[in-house]
Amino acid sequence: MFGLKTKPAASATGTAGDAPLPHHQLGHFPRLLSEADHPTKWEFPGYLDNPNCQWLSALKELYANPITFPASLSPEAGLMLHGLIRNLQPRMIIEVGSFCSVSSHWIASALLENGYEPKGPRPTGAHLQCFDDFGPVHKGPWRDVEMLTGRKEFVTERLTKAGLIDFVTLHPGDSSTRLTEMRDSLARDGGVDFAFIDGDHTLPGVKADFNAVEPVLNTGGFVLLHDTFPDQCSHDGPRQLLDTVHEFAQGRYEVIDLYLSPLNYGLGLMRRVR
Numbered sequence: 685m686f687g688l689k690t691k692p693a694a695s696a697t698g699t700a701g702d703a704p705l706p707h708h709q710l711g712h713f714p715r716l717l718s719e720a721d722h723p724t725k726w727e728f729p730g731y732l733d734n735p736n737c738q739w740l741s742a743l744k745e746l747y748a749n750p751i752t753f754p755a756s757l758s759p760e761a762g763l764m765l766h767g768l769i770r771n772l773q774p775r776m777i778i779e780v781g782s783f784c785s786v787s788s789h790w791i792a793s794a795l796l797e798n799g800y801e802p803k804g805p806r807p808t809g810a811h812l813q814c815f816d817d818f819g820p821v822h823k824g825p826w827r828d829v830e831m832l833t834g835r836k837e838f839v840t841e842r843l844t845k846a847g848l849i850d851f852v853t854l855h856p857g858d859s860s861t862r863l864t865e866m867r868d869s870l871a872r873d874g875g876v877d878f879a880f881i882d883g884d885h886t887l888p889g890v891k892a893d894f895n896a897v898e899p900v901l902n903t904g905g906f907v908l909l910h911d912t913f914p915d916q917c918s919h920d921g922p923r924q925l926l927d928t929v930h931e932f933a934q935g936r937y938e939v940i941d942l943y944l945s946p947l948n949y950g951l952g953l954m955r956r957v958r
């Protein structure tokens with residue numbers, strides 16, 4: 685269940701002798717077998733094609749926009765995130781890195797389906813706070829389109845069309861700066877139950893986001909990092925954070941790696957246990 689380790693390391697709760705195997709030594713680790721198998725767009729699963737469901741219809745339309753590939757969560761990864769929110773029942777959720785709002789859709793739709801009151805107080809309400817610079821999106825690997833302006837307006841329009849905007853507050857700007865500014869109000873509202881961190885993937889960037897939210901993360905709450913297998917996703921910050929969390933947050937976190945398909949960029953799930 686554990687992925688690549690950059691060095692032999694203790695697990696978040698164990699000793700060096702417990703270090704998990706690197707993922708290339710694991711008997712089961714989903715990965716592409718050849719470049720030819722690399723998808724070029726996200727396929728929206730037919731079983732989710734439900735014209736009677738407003739948010740699924742809007743999400744299907746969003747996935748059809750080539751801007752969402754490959755930086756947005758795949759439908760399969762989104763389903764995992766949606767299922768986590770449905771089951772873990774967090775009330776205050778932080779999303780760092782909303783991009784074009786695919787992951788925001790998967791989270792906010794779970795709040796809707798859980799029957800919560802949009803932005804209401806606990807115990808009946810739930811709130812998704814989204815942090816992103818909403819800056820220009822340029823062409824890149826596997827993405828031949830760009831969005832140089834208007835991303836925040838695009839995201840607002842998409843979430844409105846999905847019927848989910850009432851659950852969401854957008855916070856434009858540098859994520860760790862904005863999060864730190866908001867910490868007192870998050871604490872007053874009962875703290876954070878779930879933080880999805882998918883923004884700046886450098887180690888300083890992901891650590892700044894983690895450190896910004898960690899002081900107001902409730903015990904029993906979760907942090908979910910995206911892009912945790914560097915040799916699959918080409919980012920190494922989230923992996924390094926997972927591998928070193930025991931050094932700066934001794935014993936406070938349990939950590940587990942989750943696999944993703946068809947591209948196993950990886951998710952790392954941390955639960956705050958004290």
Ligand SMILES: C[S@@+](CC[C@H](N)C(=O)[O-])C[C@H]1O[C@@H](n2cnc3c(N)ncnc32)[C@H](O)[C@@H]1O
Binds near residue numbers: 780782786788817859
């Ligand atoms: C990989 S994308 C997120 C994908 C999104 N979670 C999804 O699944 O649809 C990363 C996003 O983080 C944003 N970002 C990167 N560094 C940031 C920072 N320091 N502050 C705010 N946003 C940042 C980028 O502009 C981009 O929108």
